[in-house]
Amino acid sequence: MIAITLGDPGGIGPEIVLKALNQEKGDFVLIGNIHSLKEASKNCSIPIPDVDIIHIDGEYIWGKVGADNGRIAYESLITAIDLALEGRVEGIVTAPLSKESLHLAGYNYPGQTEILAEKTDARDYGMLMVSDDFRMLLLTTHIPLSQVPQSITEELIIRKVSLLNKTLRNIFRIEKPRILLLGINPHAGEGGLMGNEEKEKILPAIEKLRKEGIAVDGPVPPDTFFMEKGFDAYVAMYHDQGMIPFKLLFFHSGVNMTIGLPFVRTSPDHGTAFDIAGRCIADHRSMLAAIKLCKRLCSS
Numbered sequence: 001m002i003a004i005t006l007g008d009p010g011g012i013g014p015e016i017v018l019k020a021l022n023q024e025k026g027d028f029v030l031i032g033n034i035h036s037l038k039e040a041s042k043n044c045s046i047p048i049p050d051v052d053i054i055h056i057d058g059e060y061i062w063g064k065v066g067a068d069n070g071r072i073a074y075e076s077l078i079t080a081i082d083l084a085l086e087g088r089v090e091g092i093v094t095a096p097l098s099k100e101s102l103h104l105a106g107y108n109y110p111g112q113t114e115i116l117a118e119k120t121d122a123r124d125y126g127m128l129m130v131s132d133d134f135r136m137l138l139l140t141t142h143i144p145l146s147q148v149p150q151s152i153t154e155e156l157i158i159r160k161v162s163l164l165n166k167t168l169r170n171i172f173r174i175e176k177p178r179i180l181l182l183g184i185n186p187h188a189g190e191g192g193l194m195g196n197e198e199k200e201k202i203l204p205a206i207e208k209l210r211k212e213g214i215a216v217d218g219p220v221p222p223d224t225f226f227m228e229k230g231f232d233a234y235v236a237m238y239h240d241q242g243m244i245p246f247k248l249l250f251f252h253s254g255v256n257m258t259i260g261l262p263f264v265r266t267s268p269d270h271g272t273a274f275d276i277a278g279r280c281i282a283d284h285r286s287m288l289a290a291i292k293l294c295k296r297l298c299s300s
């Protein structure tokens with residue numbers, strides 16, 4: 001059994017969930033505002049599947065930011081987390097929510113990842129982007145670019161890469177994972193000419209990780225890392241360094257997976273798309289990929 005949240009009821013979440021479940025069958029429980037689901041069903045002429053639905057009540061605004069939208073999305077996620085912690089579902093797939101709506105509702109989180117980590121008491125967790133056999137961990141996530149250099153520490157690299165290695169072994173069933181780290185500066189610092197983070201933080205962390213038996217290489221220049229083949233996962237130093245190439249290459253097949261939780265959690269790699277909500281033109285392929293990956297990992 002897998003729980004699927006509908007995300008922000010005024011966004012494309014209900015629509016892409018319906019479209020995905022029109023192609024992918026399974027044991028699912030949907031969590032969200034049933035009225036937004038019915039409206040999406042009517043707009044797209046897609047019947048609501050014969051699955052359990054947990055209704056989160058409230059008045060929502062279609063295609064706009066709103067406090068009630070944020071509350072419904074938040075309560076949907078909390079309900080899914082509770083089901084997973086109780087062992088009633090094996091994994092959860094989350095449709096997009098609006099961070100602005102979330103904040104208007106009084107929930108001051110950077111995103112769903114941080115809510116999941118707090119509610120499951122996960123100390124070490126990570127944002128792993130997945131598309132088929134390509135995997136990329138974001139070392140830092142939703143922080144301003146100006147805070148990235150001081151946020152990256154040797155200890156953070158060791159913790160995140162160790163978690164990634166454990167996930168690749170235990171969840172993805174890769175016996176001997178190979179991991180490649182990107183540099184933070186142009187040309188990976190060019191020997192210190194363009195920054196010292198590689199020499200002072202990344203390389204010492206790599207040496208310690210290798211002593212622990214983890215096969216890790218780098219740091220490599222961020223602009224050429226896609227040419228480096230034979231690795232099971234890559235580690236980007238900050239959000240846009242990883243997400244820009246990932247979305248360029250895998251936007252319609254990309255999945256956001258939170259690692260380090262006591263259950264599997266996946267989501268599409270895009271947002272609420274309020275501008276096209278209710279028009280039945282949203283592309284559901286990333287949501288479909290998220291559902292398929294969650295099912296595969298839960299059954300492995």
